[in-house]
Amino acid sequence: MALKSDATSWGSVAKFFHWAIVLLILTQAVIGLVMVELPKRPSSIPVYSFHKSLGITILALAVLRLVWRLFDTRPRDVPGMPHWQALGARFGHALLYALIFAVPLSGWLFDSASSLRPLYWFNLFPMPNLTGGKNEAVKEWAEGAHELLFWVLILVAAGHAAAALVHHFHNRDETLARMLPWRSRARGLS
Ligand code: HEM
Ligand code: HEM
Numbered sequence: 001m002a003l004k005s006d007a008t009s010w011g012s013v014a015k016f017f018h019w020a021i022v023l024l025i026l027t028q029a030v031i032g033l034v035m036v037e038l039p040k041r042p043s044s045i046p047v048y049s050f051h052k053s054l055g056i057t058i059l060a061l062a063v064l065r066l067v068w069r070l071f072d073t074r075p076r077d078v079p080g081m082p083h084w085q086a087l088g089a090r091f092g093h094a095l096l097y098a099l100i101f102a103v104p105l106s107g108w109l110f111d112s113a114s115s116l117r118p119l120y121w122f123n124l125f126p127m128p129n130l131t132g133g134k135n136e137a138v139k140e141w142a143e144g145a146h147e148l149l150f151w152v153l154i155l156v157a158a159g160h161a162a163a164a165l166v167h168h169f170h171n172r173d174e175t176l177a178r179m180l181p182w183r184s185r186a187r188g189l190s
Helices: 012-035 042-071 083-114 136-171 185-189
Strands: none
Touching: 012 042, 012 136, 042 083, 083 136
């Protein structure tokens, strides 16, 4: 399987980043929503630490993905796609890229401004404090932004997934098939 994308199919690196980030965001969403319902006790701290470390991992993957995307080709739109649809997809993708940065960054900003405990990535490496210490105004703003941006991400991703399914089952084109991890380039061309 080729690493790079070409005119008709996504390469394995682009597919890896896409599906790894989807799976981690779904896992992270469940942890986040359950975590905020837990009683505020010391026993909840490891769950928060895990959420923060996994979130930083998603942010790192998003950075690597964007860097890879700058050097990778983007497959052409499938034949017969109306211009407005191609534009809509491009706008949706740009928004999704922005959100996979904005959601973890707002969480990190909230954690920094709260300054409850130093932040460690999986108890291994210290992470910088983005606000240089406690900051009540940023804390309140970032907490609201983290929750709101998360729901915007879920909404845009749901629309994006629905569009992929319409392409597959209604238009019966290659849009979804060529992003699936188990589809090889040879079949993608058929
Ligand atoms: C893509 C990555 C992330 C996703 C999808 C995500 C998702 C969520 C969700 C769904 C909640 C619950 C919101 C609510 O109902 O109040 C939450 C809360 C929280 N997240 Fe994240 N998060 C991510 C990254 C991060 C990062 C990187 C950090 C910190 C380094 C972080 C820190 C927090 C904290 C501290 C809370 C609790 C907020 C509160 O007490 O109100 N998150 N997150
Ligand atoms: C958190 C969830 C998701 C995020 C953040 C996300 C993000 C993205 C982004 C940013 C792109 C553009 C790639 C690029 O141009 O470099 C993309 C493409 C794509 N995604 Fe997703 N995605 C998510 C979920 C899904 C799901 C659930 C499906 C399938 C049901 C899906 C199917 C696709 C397909 C088929 C493409 C290629 C579109 C094309 O060739 O024009 N995505 N996704």
